[in-house]
Amino acid sequence: MRHLEPYCLTVGLARLELVRDETARDPGPDHDVAPVPVRVRVIDGALSCIARQGVAKTTLDDVARAAGCSRATVYRVFPGGKDGVLGAVVDTEVSRFFSALAVRMGEATDLEDVLVAGMTEAATRVTEHPALANLLAQEPEMVLSQLAFARMDEVLAVTCAFTTPFLGRWLDQPESKRVAEWATRIVVSYLLCPADGVDLTDAADVRRLVRLFVLPGIRALRVPEAGARTTGALQSHNPIPTTKGEAS
Amino acid sequence: MDGPRQRILEATYACVARWGLSKTTVEDAAREAGLSRATVYRYFPGGRDELIDAVVSWQFLVFFGRLYEEVHGATSLEEVLDRGLLFARRALIEHEVLQKMLEIEPDVLMPKLTVESNRTVGLIAGFLVPYLHEHGMAEGVEIHEAADFLARMILSYIASPGHWDLGDPEQVATLVRTELLAGVVGDLRPAGER
Numbered sequence: 491m492r493h494l495e496p497y498c499l500t501v502g503l504a505r506l507e508l509v510r511d512e513t514a515r516d517p518g519p520d521h522d523v524a525p526v527p528v529r530v531r532v533i534d535g536a537l538s539c540i541a542r543q544g545v546a547k548t549t550l551d552d553v554a555r556a557a558g559c560s561r562a563t564v565y566r567v568f569p570g571g572k573d574g575v576l577g578a579v580v581d582t583e584v585s586r587f588f589s590a591l592a593v594r595m596g597e598a599t600d601l602e603d604v605l606v607a608g609m610t611e612a613a614t615r616v617t618e619h620p621a622l623a624n625l626l627a628q629e630p631e632m633v634l635s636q637l638a639f640a641r642m643d644e645v646l647a648v649t650c651a652f653t654t655p656f657l658g659r660w661l662d663q664p665e666s667k668r669v670a671e672w673a674t675r676i677v678v679s680y681l682l683c684p685a686d687g688v689d690l691t692d693a694a695d696v697r698r699l700v701r702l703f704v705l706p707g708i709r710a711l712r713v714p715e716a717g718a719r720t721t722g723a724l725q726s727h728n729p730i731p732t733t734k735g736e737a738s
Numbered sequence: 739m740d741g742p743r744q745r746i747l748e749a750t751y752a753c754v755a756r757w758g759l760s761k762t763t764v765e766d767a768a769r770e771a772g773l774s775r776a777t778v779y780r781y782f783p784g785g786r787d788e789l790i791d792a793v794v795s796w797q798f799l800v801f802f803g804r805l806y807e808e809v810h811g812a813t814s815l816e817e818v819l820d821r822g823l824l825f826a827r828r829a830l831i832e833h834e835v836l837q838k839m840l841e842i843e844p845d846v847l848m849p850k851l852t853v854e855s856n857r858t859v860g861l862i863a864g865f866l867v868p869y870l871h872e873h874g875m876a877e878g879v880e881i882h883e884a885a886d887f888l889a890r891m892i893l894s895y896i897a898s899p900g901h902w903d904l905g906d907p908e909q910v911a912t913l914v915r916t917e918l919l920a921g922v923v924g925d926l927r928p929a930g931e932r
Binding site: 703 | 898915
């Protein structure tokens with residue numbers, strides 16, 4: 491996983507609601523005194539270029555044009571050139587993704603809700619992300635090579651580390667970790683290989699999956715490992731509080 | 739399936755193992771197979787791209803064919819999954835050509851594997867349906883929906899086990915009885931009781 495520069499993270503968090511719209515480049519009359527920094531304009535410009543024409547075809551000239559600055563300025567801010575800009579775009583988008591996930595998961599009031607909210611939000615962010623959609627259609631290798639085998643293990647580890655604390659209100663730490671990783675697998679699987687009749691951007695579909703497969707699995711996980719092989723282990727001796735309002 | 743087509747596939751696979759996916763040409767495959775370029779083109783009119791895709795598809799089927807051999811004698815759903823996960827993970831780690839390609843050419847290989855893997859979800863699900871049928875489903879769970887869920891989870895764990903150690907039979911048994919089967923089947927019997 492890339493190192494998240496604190497600056498990018500701040501930008502991602504503070505500008506969560508400005509994702510993918512033009513206001514990022516047009517601060518409006520109230521913001522005359524604080525123009526958008528050139529770094530931010532370059533990152534946003536690169537993102538819109540990628541959404542339009544993909545990564546391979548995006549040149550630094552395109553990025554400079556979209557950012558309203560010169561090529562030399564892009565190099566001054568990103569001495570690494572195109573790779574440097576792309577790295578900053580990825581950092582920004584990843585932090586935006588996790589910020590959005592944090593908002594939704596933080597609002598949840600029970601275990602079922604936190605899972606449904608997190609999985610639906612993740613699927614929706616990924617599906618509706620214009621640059622990502624373009625990449626998956628035009629340059630799938632850029633995305634797919636990150637989502638299987640050892641690199642997928644990294645994605646699982648990072649997502650798991652971020653989402654585990656949100657489950658901690660209902661599950662102990664080892665359980666939270668397992669469930670966070672499991673939920674990530676489910677989302678990635680249905681996104682990469684859509685199933686008939688299952689739309690993970692639809693909370694009702696996610697809720698059905700969570701109720702049918704995930705919650706019973708969590709109940710089974712709660713039983714000590716040694717008992718996991720016995721019949722009793724899979725019955726709900728330790729029902730997990732999933733009723734609405736129970737946590738409040 | 740012996741014949742020129744098979745011979746070409748095997749020759750191409752040998753070239754890929756040696757030089758990688760990107761560097762293998764129709765000429766290499768023809769030379770390795772002891773056939774002319776024209777013959778290779780007769781079987782694979784799409785040339786190099788078609789040949790490489792066909793090799794990936796074929797090797798995918800070989801892999802899952804071995805997996806099928808490993809589990810088809812199992813007498814219970816739990817046993818199918820226990821044995822299948824243990825075998826598949828080990829076979830994948832020990833698959834030298836696959837591991838080499840993943841290291842040197844993930845960008846070329848991954849889109850192809852994703853396409854194959856999506857097809858395989860249906861194959862694995864179809865294989866599991868009779869076992870699910872025999873076992874009996876949990877209330878409210880539709881059998882094909884469950885088979886599809888299990889198939890995609892199996893593929894996910896095999897390729898990227900995350901924090902699970904799929905070389906450890908105890909962990910595999912726990913995984914099968916929790917994240918895989920707990921919600922799917924009505925009741926789970928202890929390993930060895932069926």
